[in-house]
Amino acid sequence: MLNADEVTVVIVPFPSHGHLNPLLHFSLLLSTRYGLTVHFASTASHNRQAKLRLQGWPLSSLSSIHFHDLPLPPIPSPPPNPQSPNSFPTHLQPLFDATDHLRSPLSSLLLSLSASSRRLIVIHDRHMSLGFDAATTPNAESYAFCGTSAAFHFEAAQLMKQGTGLEELASPEFIRFIERRRRDGFTSSGFIINTCREVESEFLDILALREDFLGKPIFAIGPLNPVPIHNNTDINRDECLEWLDGHPPCSVVYVSFGTMSTISDEQTEQLASGLRRSGHRFLWVLRDADRADIFAFESSSRRLPAGFEKAVEGVGKVVRGWVPQLDILAHRATGGFMSHCGWNSCMEAVSCGVPVMAWPMHSDQPTNARLLAEGLKVGVVVRGWDRRREVVAAERVEEVVRMVMEGEEGRSMREKAVEMGEAVRAALKDGGSAKEAMDVLVAHWRR
Structure with a gap:
């Protein structure tokens, strides 16, 4: 050679x-x-x-x-x-x-x-x-x-x-x-x-x-x-991983819309309400999209409904900066991923065997969302692309979270996601x- x-x-x-x-x-x-x-x-x-x-x-x-x-x-x-x-x-x-x-x-x-x-x-x-x-x-x-x-x-x-x-x-x-x-x-x-x-x-x-x-x-x-090792015990672990350690397997919804998407204030309020009403644990990354000068604006000051974070304390956690997404998806506590469906996020979720609540916003994301939900059967679309200019109501957020985290339909998605993860890791x-x-x-x- x-x-x-x-x-x-x-x-x-x-x-x-x-x-x-x-x-x-x-x-x-x-x-x-x-x-x-x-x-x-x-x-x-x-x-x-x-x-x-x-x-x-x-x-x-x-x-x-x-x-x-x-x-x-x-x-x-x-x-x-x-x-x-x-x-x-x-x-x-x-x-x-x-x-x-x-x-x-x-x-x-x-x-x-x-x-x-x-x-x-x-x-x-x-x-x-x-x-x-x-x-x-x-x-x-x-x-x-x-x-x-x-x-x-x-x-x-x-x-x-x-x-x-x-x-x-x-x-x-x-x-x-x-x-x-x-x-x-x-x-x-x-x-x-x-x-x-x-x-x-x-x-x-x-x-x-x-x-x-x-x-x-x-x-x-x-x-x-x-493909990360589940429950990585590295001494330099992020605090959100420490938070996940305190929750049962497959019990937490991870919410993140990537580095190039920013949702409106009205949508933020509806999402917050829907997550709270679902009764399920969640880890929500709430940050602005990256700017050209990324390091001048690394975190977000986005507003949430008054008293929201105190009301969900222990059940929900809001993070306003960048997080180690791979380790979060690989954590045993993570049971679902509400995502914009950028392709990196899709491949990371698939390789970790986590079902996706697909919320596409632009570019390739609508196609990726359909591939996951309709082709691979490892997720569900939160909002159809034909309704992309509408605000997703809290009721729909609650419905989708419950669908994935509870019941027969959610169990089927999780099983298919686990099977797909095994196949992708074998590749x-x-x-x-x-x-x-x-x-x-x-x-x-x-x-």
């Missing part, structure tokens, strides 16, 4: 947590388990963000990766608007557009590494533009990383072909941004997707026949998130579909 140092891998993430997170996991897999030399190139603040929010790996593992801080000019960092009729995070568009400024320093880095490597492998998020043509560099290959579900790639392609429908999922500015970025994908040597055949076999087969993917290999290597082991795809990919780079 060739020396791994002869192959250099450069990871180019999109600067938002949902994109940074899986590619950092991927980088650690390549560096620690396959012995490859891995470089991670993003802005200084987003490199820092990725490191501080690392889950499932010891912090010491970060030393196996070479981080490169790419310069970015000052950009606006407006707050999210929780009252906006469109829940898409339009406040981050200045950051997205500013990634064009990364093309030149990134190209210089890639050229430098290409000159000192036998083979240079560039893995770039599909939302990133490289400013570097691997096709004209004899020892370089580029691969597009797809951080959303295969089901969404299929659905988005259908909508683009029809010329309608995407405007309901994202802002016009972001749709135009994505259209520009699609061109880089056409020059890639293949596609890497954070999914596996156990979850999306049908859609992976369909993608292989589509124009964007035709003739290029698709490597389904997910879930990229580590990551020797002989599993995801592990085999990863082995084939790395062997191809080392040829």
Whole structure:
């Protein structure tokens, strides 16, 4: 076998947590388990963000990766608007557009590494533009990383072909941004997707026949998130895990809408009322969506109904900052997950065997919610996409929580979630579909 140092891998993430997170996991897999030399190139603040929010790996593992801080000019960092009729995070568009400024320093880095490597492998998020043509560099290959579900790639392609429908999922500015970025994908040597055949076999087969993917290999290597050990007893555990320790198995509803979603004040009030009325234990992460300048605004001051936290003390806990979601989902006390259904959250819930109360808000989330609820039967949709502009009443929140946490229907969901979790975890082991795809990919780079 060739020396791994002869192959250099450069990871180019999109600067938002949902994109940074899986590619950092991927980088650690390549560096620690396959012995490859891995470089991670993003802005200084987003490199820092990725490191501080690392889950499932010891912090010491970060030393196996070479981080490169790419310069970015000052950009606006407006707050999210929780009252906006469109829940898409339009406040981050200045950051997205500013990634064009990364093309030149990134190209210089890639050229430098290409000159000192036998083979240079560039893995770039599909939302990133490289400013570097691997096709004209004899020892370089580029691969597009797809951080959303295969089901969404299929659905988005259908909508683009029809010329309608995407405007309901994202802002016009972001749709135009994505259209520009699609061109880089056409020059890639293949596609890497954070999914596996156990979850999306049908859609992976369909993608292989589509124009964007035709003739290029698709490597389904997910879930990229580590699968945590239940009841991790690490001395540096987060306080919310200590709180979960005091509750019975499968008794707590975990509520979190991710790092790019903010619900309205009216919706917050209805959700609070519904959780309280359900009578079930809950751990609720109530925070604003990330801003471009993430570390200036890490926590939230969102208001709850007067006296709410005191009234639910011991039964419910509200957290206003970032939490270690993987460890929460893996905890024995967690029995259900009320989620926006970002793809990372979906894969984490599935790999931990936790049923999902799906509350999609934008982008790929409606597709993911349907996949979990209708395809895999491991969840229920809280609010149909056709009613996305409506406030979900407390009565519906109570109904869904009771449905998942009680009775025959909830028991069936939990059983299916546990079975799916076992299948997905098996996919990551020797002989599993995801592990085999990863082995084939790395062997191809080392040829």
